[in-house]
Amino acid sequence: MSVAFPEDPLLAAKLAVPVQAPGLVRRERLLDRLTAGTAGPLTLITGAAGAGKTALAASWALSRPESAPLVWVTVEEDDTPAAFWAYVAEGLRRRGLPSGTGPGTPVPADAAARSQLVRLAAAFERLPDPLVMVVDGLDRVPGREVHDGLRFVTEHAGPALRLVLISREDPGLPLHRYRAEGRLQEIREADLAFTRHEAALLLGGEGPAPDDEVVDLLLGRTEGWAAGLRLCALAMIRTADPSGFARSFTASEQAVSDYLLTEVLAAQPAPARELLLRTGVLDLVHADLAAALTGRADAERTLQELVRCHAFVEPLAGTRWYRFHPLFAEVLRAHLRSLRPELEPRLHRRAARWYADGGRPAEAVDQAAAGGDWAFAAAQTVRHLMVAPLLAVPGATPSADTFADMPADLPGAAPALVAAACRLSHHDAAGCGTRLARAEHRLRDADPPPEPADQLTAVLLRLLSAPDGQGDAEARRAAALMAHLTPEERAGHPEIEPLRLYGHALARRRAGALRAARDGLEQAVAACSGDPTALLRHRSLGRLALADAAAGALARAQEHGTASLAVADRYGLPDAARSGAADLALAAVAVERGDLGTAAAHLDGCAPFPDTCRDADLATERLVLRSQLAVARGRWQDALDVLDEPAPPASPDAVARLAVAHASAALAHGDPGTALVVLAEVPEGPPACAVVLAEAHLAAGRPDQALRLVARAEDAEEATDADRVRLELLRAHQALLAGDEAAARDRLGQAVDRALPELLRRPFTEAGPWVRHLARDLNGHADAYVRLTGAPARSEALVVEQLSPREKEVLQQVARMMSTEEVAAELRLSVNTVKTHLRGIYRKLCVSRRRDAVERARELHIL
Known part of the structure; x- marks a missing residue:
């Protein structure tokens, strides 16, 4: 049998370099690497669907001189090994190059004969000049015969052949040996991810450049995935609110969902599709957790296969954990809800039990809450003393937001305790007290008696929320209950003791015992150590500064207030968690010393912090x-x-x-x-x-x-x-x-x-x-x-802290009468970041307006 190719459009498409799409971004960093790679025998470009593999290689191929020999072969799913090698031979013939075969040369139907591969390798060896051969879509060829043939040709073709392989998965070649011998150039999925500059060019297209916030949001959401960015760019063209589109996760998910469902999910075999749908409800999945959610013993092997074929599943190095691309995970969740809406909460609840059994209570709470199992979530939170970090550690899991949808009428003490803690985290002492009274009533009637963790949680909440200053007895009771904690529990919750001391000091202050309150706050500050207690240290120092100011110790108040602000800045505490106590203390110092501008600046500076308006004191x-x-x-x-x-x-x-x-x-x-x-x-x-x-x-x-x-x-x-x-x-x-x-x-x-x-x-x-x-x-x-x-x-005005280099840059632009948006564009920052720096400048210079900041900075020779 012989293979002959008529001049038909299908063949021309398979042997032609793909046409570049409009708006293609030339990525010089990758083009240079491809040029360097083709100086050697083998270049491998691998990545997920839509990562930009073909676009990169085509852009590079089309930029080469016409005289530079290049053969491009696009592989399809139904191509047999014999057909593949026939396409290679035809591509060589069309370039006027020796192919090792002639018209009518027999080609077996099932496999390329070794003799033909020998002749092809010999033909490559006789080439007078280097030839680049690009094989696009190598992962689509079934079996190993084509891979084995490429290995043979690569190793026997001589130095003239420069092979570029494009695939969603690693080919069946001895890549480890090629790496060791320095014969392999690799461009991987991480390399293909768009940089910020490239993403800005792609999203801008032919229109105006998007602002930095839009670029940052979409780049973070797509993680630089080329197809995702392009689909988002196309969707943005059709919306009148690009910024709103960028902020909406749902909008970007809709823009790419059809692509991911068709190109990724549907391309998998049925068992892999089922695993993706069931495990996609999680941000991270362990191999054993995947087995628990699917009931399949081969879950880990399936995950490994999904990683190998770049199906938007990524292993976490050195572990048996895997993560999904965030957009793919959202698409999987939406698809599962449309197909089987009752399954998702069951999967979350099953995951919650798996985490709890594995000694990971924080993840267990998150999964239980996602599955609507509020009783289990609250019980885990109280049993493992997680109410303390909920109150005292920014970003702790669980947080008050975790329980935002928890019903108010759940039975048992644990849900009431957690509800009380959530109210207190929002500085709602009255709401906390109402829920705490309900919890305490249930604890008194509990059978069997409550655990020490339940009692300690209740006592801490009472100490922190009591409006009447009856804190001495509660503080002693909390200390007695803490004695029942294991050394591991005490070490795992360094925030509990400073939280107890802080609550006791506040109770004393409410009772008018100013000196005792100051002593207690000093003890709370001393008990704070390390990152987990940064927020408590910030709050304790701020309250201590207020107590100092109330006592007339203005120098100490200024010292402690400044230290409180420094802790907040050093640890990057968010505004929602920060306390206004330090600014109020510094305002009090300024009022007592007659520095009215500084006092006004600090009063303005504390306005964004929730406790300034919600905390009664x-x-x-x-x-x-x-x-x-x-x-x-x-x-x-x-x-x-x-x-x-x-x-x-x-x-x-x-x-x-x-x-x-x-x-x-x-x-x-x-x-x-x-x-x-x-x-x-x-x-x-x-x-x-x-x-x-x-x-x-x-x-x-x-x-x-x-x-x-x-x-x-x-x-x-x-x-x-x-x-x-x-x-x-x-x-x-x-x-x-x-x-x-x-x-x-x-x-x-x-x-x-x-x-x-x-x-x-x-x-x-x-x-x-x-x-x-x-x-x-x-x-x-x-x-x-x-x-x-x-x-x-x-010049005597209070300067709390030196300006940072970035704050000085912002202030220099402000001195040029630039708007916030103009400063952001000049320094390539987001508008929100500039606003944050301006607040820091106002606070440190003790002013409340731009003009005053510039004047004060000039007086202090900062500008």
Whole structure:
């Protein structure tokens, strides 16, 4: 039998270099590697469907001079080995090259005879110049005969033959030997992945260049997969909102689903298709887990075969774990839901049990939640003490989002405990308390008695959420329950002890025990070590800074507040997890020292953090500071209006602070009557209440009542330095009113001495004009008085931290009057990244606007 080829279009297509698609991106880095590879005997291009293998080789082939010999053979599924070698011979003939066969040469139907391969190899050996032969689609040829023939020809053809093989899987050649001998150039799937620059060119096409955020989103979603990017680019042309398309995972999945279902899933044998559908519900799949989900003993072998044929399944090096391309996984899930919607939750639940049995509770919770098995998910969370990291570790699994869809009426204590923790993670102490009471009732009625983990979880939640400051007993109970934990459990949860100390300190602060709260927060900071406790360290330092500021220890407050912000920046804590406590503390320092611009900047800086508005104590602190700032600026009515704004239910101590702020604003407005009425509603407040009440009585013309209050406040152990400075000023004012100017000056001097170490300016600036009159002759205290009451120079403003190099670059562009979008384009950053850098700049320079940032930076010689 002989093979003859008529001049038909099918043959021409098989032997022609494929036509380049419109909008093809020339990828010079890969073209150069292909050129280098064809200087040797063998180049292998492998990758998944749509990875750009053929497009790359065709682009390279078409760029070669016409005189450079090249034969291209495209293989189809129904090509026999005999037909394949006949196509090779015909390709050589059409290029005018010796083929080792002539017209009418016998070619066996079932296999290429060894004699013909010998003649073909001899023909290649006689070539005067190098010849490149590209075989596209080698994986489509059934059996090993073509692979064996290529191996024979490669090893006997001499140096003139340069073979380029394009395949979805490794050919049956001794690649390990070729590598060792330096005879093989490989371009693999990872090499074919588009770079950011290449993706931008492809997505831009003939239209305007997409913005950086669109490129980054689609590049991350497709992981540089060429077909996925091209299909997304085509879909974007048809949408009026490219950015919305890029942000939507569903849109990009729809753009490529038909391709993946047809080219990848449908191309697999039935057992492999079933495995892909069942395991595609997972982000990662272990070989044993695949066997559990499919019931097949050959699951691992099937996964290995899927890896070998580049079916978007990737092994994790050194393990028996595998991952799917994220787009392929989403397509598999959507396809499974359309075919068998009842199967997906069952698979998740089965996976949850497999993870739990394997000692991986976090993954078990995720899978149980995905399968709607909320009771199992909650039980695992409580049993394995995962409520603590849910509250204290950003990005921990599980998170509050894991339980967002959990029904509220589930029986048992564990779901109620988890629901309480989720509310507390959103700073909803009241909601936490409601669910916690339900859990505690169920724990009391539990049979058998609850485990220590259940009790410890409940006690920690009570300690952290209790609004009444009854924390000592709960803290002791938590410590006793922690003694029952195994060494492994304690080592695995380093956040529990600092969380207990932090909660105890907050309870003490709510009870008004400021000194005990500061001691407890220092213990919490000391107990924090390593990455898992970074958020707790940030929060504890911020609360400690607030407590320092409340105690009048401004230098320590500034130190601890700055350290808190530094921890947040160093560990990249997200805004949703950060605390506003440190910014509030630094604002308090700035208010007390009269640096009003810095105070405003820090108050603006803490606004994006959830606890600033949701946590009752911090929300109260922010209202108080805004009111004090308004008073300092002479805006009395603004100060009163701020305090009328709604706030979460607060502790008695926080209520007292609001009353003091309200009374102070009224006194600044010349209204002692309102101040007396407001303070009458706080019969047992902190010493600051007595101080302001005394100021109100003195302003109302009742010096005797004022002095009785002064004497009582002076004996109070909890009186702060700021309180004692105000008490000295009260005695000075009373003495002046009584006509004893010498005694008044002496008291004013004592107030200056007490205020000077911490630069407590606000008591003097708010005391009234009588202080300026009295300060004309302070007998050696005049310089100190001027330092306290003079307006701080701009160069004295609080600079929290040096700007990073990237922040300096952003600030330089801002100084050129560029918009946020223009800065992003200039520095090749996303707009959101630029906004993050701007917030850091404002915070570090203690400003709230662009222009102020530029001015401050020039004053400090940063620009």
